[in-house]
Amino acid sequence: MSAAQVSVDRGRCIGAGMCALTAPEVFDQDEDDGRVLLLQTEPTAAHRAAARMAAGVCPSGAITLAEPESDGS
Numbered sequence: 001m002s003a004a005q006v007s008v009d010r011g012r013c014i015g016a017g018m019c020a021l022t023a024p025e026v027f028d029q030d031e032d033d034g035r036v037l038l039l040q041t042e043p044t045a046a047h048r049a050a051a052r053m054a055a056g057v058c059p060s061g062a063i064t065l066a067e068p069e070s071d072g073s
């Protein structure tokens with residue numbers, strides 16, 4: 001089974017915390033600078049929808065979600 005791959009750009013992150021609120025299993029915030037910390041680079045199917053939603057609500061576009069192409073058929 002293929003997994004979605006999450007990556008974050010801490011340089012773009014503005015510490016809004018939307019990701020950690022939306023998908024707390026996948027994202028956390030650094031205690032010191034408030035920027036995103038990635039807890040899971042390959043979220044399980046159960047957490048994938050939340051991770052996708054977090055990427056959508058992130059105001060700085062710091063979250064990238066690479067989803068494998070489905071084989072279709």
Ligand code: SF4
Nearest residue numbers: 013014016017019058
């Ligand atoms: S939502 Fe975006 S800007 Fe806010 S903490 Fe998460 S990655 Fe950073």
